Amino acid sequence: xxxxxxxxxxxxQFPGVLAxxxxxxxxxxxxxxxxxxxxxxxxxxxxxxxxxxYQPDEGEILIEGKQLIVDSPTDxxxxxxxxxxxxxxxxxxxxxxxxxxxGDETIKYGDFLDRQRAADRIIEISETYNLAVDPxxxxxxxxxxxxxxxxxxxxxxxxAEILIFDEPTAVLTPQEADELFSIMxxxxxxxxxxxxxxxxxREVLAIADRIMVIRRGAMVGETTPEEADKNxxxxxxxxxxxxxxxxxxxxxxxxxxxxxxxxxxxxKFQNIVVDNVSLDVHAGEIVGVAxxxxxxxxxFVEAVTGLRKSAEGTITLxxxxxxxxxxxxxxxxxxxxxxxxxxxxGLVLPFPVAENLVLCTYYKEPFSxxxxxxxxxxxxxxxxLIEDFDIRTPSPLTPVxxxxxxxxxxxxxxxxxxxxxxxxxxxxxxxxxxxxSIEYIHKRIVQKRDxxxxxxxxxxxxxxxxxxxxxxxxxxxxxxxxxxxxxGVTKEQVGLLxxxxxPEEALSxxxxxxxxxxx
Amino acid sequence: MDQDIQNKPEKNPDQPxxxxxxxxxxxxxFWSKISIPLLAIVTGLLIGAILIAATxxxxxxxxxxxxxxxxxxxFSEIFISYKALFTGSIGDPVRIFNAIASGEKQAIxxxxxxxxxxxxxxxxxxxxxxxxxxxxxxxxFNIGVxxxxxxxxxxxxxxxxxxxxxxxxxHMPLAFIAGGLGGALWGFIAxxxxxxxxxxxxxxxxxxxWIAFRLTEWLLSGPMTxxxxxxxxxxxxxxxxxxxxxxxxxxxxxxxxxxxxxxxAWLIWWILFKTKWGLNMRTxxxxxxxxxxxxxxxNTTTMIGMALSGALAGLAGSIQILAVNRSMALGLSSGYGxxxxxxxxxxxxxPLGVVLSSILFGTLRxxxxxxxxxxxxxxxxxxxIQAIILMFVAAPAIIRALYRLRKPKQEETTVxxxxxxxxx
Numbered sequence: 001x002x003x004x005x006x007x008x009x010x011x012x013q014f015p016g017v018l019a020x021x022x023x024x025x026x027x028x029x030x031x032x033x034x035x036x037x038x039x040x041x042x043x044x045x046x047x048x049x050x051x052x053x054y055q056p057d058e059g060e061i062l063i064e065g066k067q068l069i070v071d072s073p074t075d076x077x078x079x080x081x082x083x084x085x086x087x088x089x090x091x092x093x094x095x096x097x098x099x100x101x102x103g104d105e106t107i108k109y110g111d112f113l114d115r116q117r118a119a120d121r122i123i124e125i126s127e128t129y130n131l132a133v134d135p136x137x138x139x140x141x142x143x144x145x146x147x148x149x150x151x152x153x154x155x156x157x158x159x160a161e162i163l164i165f166d167e168p169t170a171v172l173t174p175q176e177a178d179e180l181f182s183i184m185x186x187x188x189x190x191x192x193x194x195x196x197x198x199x200x201x202r203e204v205l206a207i208a209d210r211i212m213v214i215r216r217g218a219m220v221g222e223t224t225p226e227e228a229d230k231n232x233x234x235x236x237x238x239x240x241x242x243x244x245x246x247x248x249x250x251x252x253x254x255x256x257x258x259x260x261x262x263x264x265x266x267x268k269f270q271n272i273v274v275d276n277v278s279l280d281v282h283a284g285e286i287v288g289v290a291x292x293x294x295x296x297x298x299x300f301v302e303a304v305t306g307l308r309k310s311a312e313g314t315i316t317l318x319x320x321x322x323x324x325x326x327x328x329x330x331x332x333x334x335x336x337x338x339x340x341x342x343x344x345x346g347l348v349l350p351f352p353v354a355e356n357l358v359l360c361t362y363y364k365e366p367f368s369x370x371x372x373x374x375x376x377x378x379x380x381x382x383x384x385l386i387e388d389f390d391i392r393t394p395s396p397l398t399p400v401x402x403x404x405x406x407x408x409x410x411x412x413x414x415x416x417x418x419x420x421x422x423x424x425x426x427x428x429x430x431x432x433x434x435x436x437s438i439e440y441i442h443k444r445i446v447q448k449r450d451x452x453x454x455x456x457x458x459x460x461x462x463x464x465x466x467x468x469x470x471x472x473x474x475x476x477x478x479x480x481x482x483x484x485x486x487x488g489v490t491k492e493q494v495g496l497l498x499x500x501x502x503p504e505e506a507l508s509x510x511x512x513x514x515x516x517x518x519x
Numbered sequence: 520m521d522q523d524i525q526n527k528p529e530k531n532p533d534q535p536x537x538x539x540x541x542x543x544x545x546x547x548x549f550w551s552k553i554s555i556p557l558l559a560i561v562t563g564l565l566i567g568a569i570l571i572a573a574t575x576x577x578x579x580x581x582x583x584x585x586x587x588x589x590x591x592x593x594f595s596e597i598f599i600s601y602k603a604l605f606t607g608s609i610g611d612p613v614r615i616f617n618a619i620a621s622g623e624k625q626a627i628x629x630x631x632x633x634x635x636x637x638x639x640x641x642x643x644x645x646x647x648x649x650x651x652x653x654x655x656x657x658x659x660f661n662i663g664v665x666x667x668x669x670x671x672x673x674x675x676x677x678x679x680x681x682x683x684x685x686x687x688x689x690h691m692p693l694a695f696i697a698g699g700l701g702g703a704l705w706g707f708i709a710x711x712x713x714x715x716x717x718x719x720x721x722x723x724x725x726x727x728x729w730i731a732f733r734l735t736e737w738l739l740s741g742p743m744t745x746x747x748x749x750x751x752x753x754x755x756x757x758x759x760x761x762x763x764x765x766x767x768x769x770x771x772x773x774x775x776x777x778x779x780x781x782x783x784a785w786l787i788w789w790i791l792f793k794t795k796w797g798l799n800m801r802t803x804x805x806x807x808x809x810x811x812x813x814x815x816x817x818n819t820t821t822m823i824g825m826a827l828s829g830a831l832a833g834l835a836g837s838i839q840i841l842a843v844n845r846s847m848a849l850g851l852s853s854g855y856g857x858x859x860x861x862x863x864x865x866x867x868x869x870p871l872g873v874v875l876s877s878i879l880f881g882t883l884r885x886x887x888x889x890x891x892x893x894x895x896x897x898x899x900x901x902x903x904i905q906a907i908i909l910m911f912v913a914a915p916a917i918i919r920a921l922y923r924l925r926k927p928k929q930e931e932t933t934v935x936x937x938x939x940x941x942x943x
Contacts, residue, residue: 307811328814339812348806355798359813363795371794 002065004029004193005050005081005162010059012045019045021218022059027162032184032194034208036201038237038434040404042217043197047164051083052076082155083164086171088147092140096133097122100154118157125156130186145176152183156192163187164195169203173292174462174495181207199237199434201230202463215239238436246442246467249450253470254283257423257454258304263313265296265303272311273299275478281423286445286455288469288486292498293460296478298340301427301458305337306330318422331360336416340427340458342405346412349401353393354382356400357415389414390440406437413441417448424448427458442468462498466491476500482507555915556865556879558922563908568597570907574900600894607889608882610634628767633885635773639843641881643668643852645780646835647859648866648873649787650702650828655868656791657824658804663709663724664832665856666731667702671833673735674701675840676847677743679757690760691841695779698837699830705731706829707822714818720825728856736849745846754847763842776842781874783834788870800824832856865912876912883908 005027012020019042027033037043048054050061052070061068063079070076076083090099097119106121108114119135126133131149139147148168155163165184169177184194184207198204204211205225213221213236221236234242258281265274273296281287291297302308304315306327315323322330331337339345347356358367358378366377382396391410393403400411409429416424426445430438445468449455459465465472472489474482474497482503489507496506572578572593582589606614610633618630647664654661661667675698682690709723739752746755765774791797803810803820811817835855840847862880866872887901911918918924 305812326814326816327812331814337812344806345808345812348802348809350805351802359802359809362798368795371796373793373795373798375793 001029003027004064006062006065007046007050008060008062010046010049010056010061012042012049012054012056018217020049020056021216023214023217023219025212025219027193027195029193030188030191032188032196032207032209034196034198034204034211035214036198036204036211036233036237037214038199038436039406039432040434041214041237043214044166045217046214047083047166047195047197050076051081051164077158077160080159080161081164082158082160082162083166084148084151084155084168086167088151090139090147090150092138094139095135096137096139096142096150096153097135099139099150100135100157104158121157122153125153129156129183129190131183143176144171145173145179148172148180149183152187160192162193162195164197166197167199168196169198169200171293173499174491175499177203201233201435204233205230213237234435238434242435242439246446248446248468251284251450251470253285254452257281257283257318258456259316260304261314261316263300263303263315264311265299265308266311267299273478274303274310276313277475277478277480278313279473279480279483281454281456283422283454284449284452285470286449286457286468287471287473288465289456289458289473289475290462290465290494290498291460291475295475297427297458297460297475300475301337301340301425301456304456305335305425334420334422336419336421336424338412338416338424338426338429340431342408342412342431347400347408350399352397353386353391353400353403353411354378354396356411357382357385357396359415361419385414385418388418389444406433409433409437409441413444417444421448421453424453424455425458426455428460429457430459430461430464438464462491462494466494474498554924555918556876556912558918559911559915560879560908562918562921563904563911564601566907567904568601570900570904571597571600571894571896574896596894600890600896603890603893604883604886607633607893608637608886625768628771632771632773633889635767635771637882637885638777638878639772639774639881640885641877642774642777642780642842643835643839643855644859644862644877644880645784645874646831646838647855648862648877649784649870650831650835651859651863652866652868652870652873653787653791653800653831654824654828655863656797656804657800657820657828658807659710659713659821659824659828660721661706661709661724661825661828661832662721662860663705663727663731663829663856664835664859665852665854666724666728667705667829667832668836668852668856669731669735670705670836671698671702672836672840672847672851673738673743674698674833675837676754676757679761679841680755680846682761683758685760687760690758691763694757694761694841695763695834695837698833698840700833702833702836703826703830706832707826709829710822710825713825714821735847739847739849743847752849756846757841761841762845763838765842772843774842776838779838783831784870784874787831791870796823832859835859861909865909879912880909 003026005025007023007025010020010023011018023042023046025046035043035046045054049056050070052072052075055071061070068075068079070079091102094102097115100122101113101115101118106114106118108117122133122135125131131153133146133149133153139150142150148171152163168180172180181203184196188194188209196208205228208225211223211225211228211233212219213223213233215237223233223236231242260277260279263274263277264272267273275296277300279287289297289300299308303310306322306325306329310323313323314321317330317333317335320333322333343349348359355362355378358381361367362373362378367374367381379396385391386393386396389410391403391414392407400408403411413429424445429445430441433441442464445455445457457465457468466486469486472482472484472486472494473480474494476498477500481500482497484507493506497503575593575596578589578593578596581592610631615627615630618626647668650664650667651661675694678694678697682693685693705727709720709727712718712723713720736752739754740750743754745751745753763774763776763779765772767773791801799815799820800823802813803815803817804824807817810820836851839851844851858880862873862876865876866874883905887905890896891898891901
């Protein structure tokens with residue numbers, strides 16, 4: 001049988017980077033092919049070539065054995081190729097039907113939209129492939145998981161035969177991800193062919209029929225979930241053996257470092273987004289705040305680090321009330337903050353690495369004397385940290401914007417962890433990073449905890465929370481609905497809590513008992 | 520555990536190559552920075568040449584006779600005009616040579632006067648350009664330089680004529696600084712409104728411009744009017760002790776202010792890039808959220824930045840009054856404040872760049888006057904040619920597209936958008 005899709009010798013050169021180096025890929029009908037690789041390995045470039053956004057320098061694309069020239073996404077769609085983007089391309093104030101029709105309108109009487117006919121087809125599609133949606137709902141009212149289904153329906157509506165999923169689980173809860181996997185399964189069973197782009201090993205093993213691994217633009221291996229395991233896949237991705245398990249010894253928590261009482265925080269629209277949260281973090285302990293993105297974690301962190309005023313409640317750091325303190329006062333008391341969005345909050349992108357490494361301390365000796373910045377000291381300091389934290393940069397004077405995401409994050413980690421600190425607030429410290437960098441950053445965080453710092457870790461990545469935390473706190477709709485030691489809790493249980501299931505239902509009786517009273 | 524961290528991952532084998540490429544790119548930067556303004560000037564002059572030929576009646580007459588005579592006239596018109604532009608702004612080499620040969624001092628001064636006059640023209644541009652550049656660095660789009668300049672000039676004028684009996688060494692700096700303070704106040708108002716209410720500085724400064732224009736008009740025809748001026752809006756002449764000295768006898772106007780301007784350009788460079796105040800401002804200007812995260816007070820920095828920018832604009836007014844005009848009239852500025860936005864952008868918001876672009880501007884302006892006199896090209900066409908050159912310089916994208924140059928690697932630049940979009 002001819003494979004539905006073949007890529008032969010696809011090569012794409014960007015200035016200074018060989019993004020794709022003679023990549024061959026075959027996709028059979030009804031198959032789920034996982035394309036695994038670190039960020040920047042060239043997965044997305046390859047898919048963008050297939051989708052007509054880039055032209056390859058060399059190589060050809062064959063659909064059912066026939067050569068296809070893809071000059072634009074329109075060509076790709078015509079050829080039956082559809083892509084579910086990581087960031088949805090939906091219009092919030094339109095209904096499901098309107099969004100699905102957009103660009104491929106069903107028409108009656110010349111130029112009028114035929115919503116009814118389109119809606120009927122949507123219902124038909126959703127029944128065939130098990131994609132429950134109501135065509136009349138507005139997108140803005142739908143949960144993220146359902147929005148993603150609308151994206152899939154959009155492709156099926158255009159009769160796509162090959163579906164590309166670009167990191168589709170990044171925005172989903174573990175349960176939603178499982179639902180997505182069962183949808184993908186049923187699509188494949190009905191003869192659709194799927195390419196699934198990801199860097200998450202667990203997902204690849206759970207869903208793929210075949211796995212292809214890309215490293216630095218080249219296809220480095222092909223395997224199946226039966227033959228592979230997490231460690232072998234990680235090694236293929238990174239090019240060396242990776243230690244996925246974080247070495248962590250048990251440690252008795254020490255004195256109380258950070259104490260939050262009845263904290264209430266409002267967002268810029270004056271909605272209460274952090275609702276009556278109380279939490280203690282002790283020295284030598286990692287408290288992991290789990291929760292799907294957008295449940296108040298961002299505002300919670302901003303309040304704790306002084307970036308946002310809290311409406312009610314108190315925050316006590318090392319015995320001092322810091323509820324109304326400025327970010328600089330909190331920093332100077334020995335608190336470090338790895339912000340959620342490194343490019344927006346954590347770095348001044350056009351500035352050189354050296355200046356970014358002193359972003360929170362440049363005003364003090366030895367980095368300035370009087371008002372004059374001591375660039376020599378700043379450069380020496382930068383060289384030291386570049387060495388210590390293995391930051392890959394051509395020079396300390398390179399603008400930080402030209403570093404890779406992982407190295408940008410290392411700049412922040414280096415800056416924050418190289419100071420003597422008592423509290424580390426790390427918000428999504430490994431967001432969008434590759435396996436190698438994640439491993440490194442996790443070790444650094446655990447090292448800080450072992451040195452006796454209190455660590456408040458906020459992450460929507462359940463694996464990260466489960467691996468690093470001594471205590472797990474689940475945040476749901478602004479409230480902390482569970483606070484339990486990381487012993488004997490399963491990923492599934494925490495996943496249920498993240499989805500809003502009450503502790504009584506999600507946990508066994510014994511576990512519920514040791515859970516501190518939720519507020 | 521510790522052992523593990525010390526064990527660094529093997530070096531990426533691609534790394535050295537990437538590093539090399541990067542360094543090469545950095546090397547190439549200087550040429551790419553210079554090549555664009557140069558190509559812009561050449562392109563501007565070429566288009567200007569077509570305009571000169573196309574708008575000259577003589578060329579049309581000549582074409583009436585024969586095609587070749589038309590072409591010949593066109594080229595001679597262009598030649599005459601550009602020769603005038605050159606001799607008017609740099610000087611006539613023959614005349615300079617003859618003057619030096621004759622050894623007569625005054626003759627030499629007058630021969631090199633076109634060049635010196637270009638520097639005189641450039642002086643207020645340097646201050647005004649620095650004002651805008653500093654604003655951009657601090658994330659502020661100060662469109663109110665013109666108004667701040669007027670207020671500064673009025674303050675300098677007032678101190679210049681109303682305070683009497685001081686020695687030069689005190690009076691001149693006092694009047695000069697008074698202008699700076701006036702401009703600083705005007706800038707601070709806009710900064711204060713932005714920091715406290717979030718009102719965008721573009722709107723504030725535009726409105727403050729109008730207040731400044733009408734306020735100085737009232738001052739000049741009322742409280743500050745020259746006795747016996749018969750209601751003309753003009754101020755008294757400033758005391759001699761307040762004047763910034765000119766180096767050479769009239770008509771050469773070259774004055775100390777040019778060097779003061781250079782000193783200020785250095786000072787602003789030093790503040791921006793060598794002190795923590797400058798780093799504060801640049802951080803707030805480039806990424807206010809990261810600035811807040813780093814513990815900076817964004818509002819205070821905004822107010823200081825706006826006041827400093829206003830102060831530089833006020834000094835542009837000071838220098839023009841104290842060194843050139845010696846009294847204040849309404850025609851004080853011929854759009855220095857607005858041209859300075861283009862200057863700052865051409866100069867990449869770097870003080871050295873501002874100085875260079877100001878000298879270019881001053882030269883063009885000065886030469887254009889001469890070109891108008893000699894070649895009888897209407898002033899409007901002269902302005903159009905000037906604008907075309909500047910447009911090409913200010914919009915490197917056009918030049919890059921025209922000559923298929925590759926975009927240089929992103930260096931440290933200010934995000935201009937934050938000036939427009941309200942950085943926070």
